Amino acid sequence: MDIEINLIEANGVLVMDIDGRVDSVTAITLGEQLLAAWEKDQNQIVLDVGDVEYITSAGLREIMSGVNRAKKGGGDLRLAAPSARVSEVLELTGFIHHLGVFATREEAVASFA
Numbered sequence: 001m002d003i004e005i006n007l008i009e010a011n012g013v014l015v016m017d018i019d020g021r022v023d024s025v026t027a028i029t030l031g032e033q034l035l036a037a038w039e040k041d042q043n044q045i046v047l048d049v050g051d052v053e054y055i056t057s058a059g060l061r062e063i064m065s066g067v068n069r070a071k072k073g074g075g076d077l078r079l080a081a082p083s084a085r086v087s088e089v090l091e092l093t094g095f096i097h098h099l100g101v102f103a104t105r106e107e108a109v110a111s112f113a
Contacts, residue, residue, distance in 0.1 A: 002026065005030065007033070010105075011110075014044065015046045018049055020051070021054040022054070022062075023054065023058060024058040027059045027061070034077075043070045044076065047063065048081055049081065050083060051083075080102050080109075081103065
């Protein structure tokens, strides 16, 4: 399955609404989108992962690269609405302790205020 990423602007925050699997093939697309945002000085980013069915270490690596770039630019990257499966991966890998994770997109966007 492919990945679909829709970009939405909400209160000055870039929201990437992700649908599909984030695996070794599709993580490249996520990484490209995050790099493009950073190059446009969009450093307040929310990844809405509510429709992500599966995520691998390649996807986590792209997310952490995005976090580092966003912070370098004075912002941050936060996750919204992780499914039970994604939450489990975040817990097992310890990434949950390095990311801002919010129950809803609205909460994640509001956290930048």
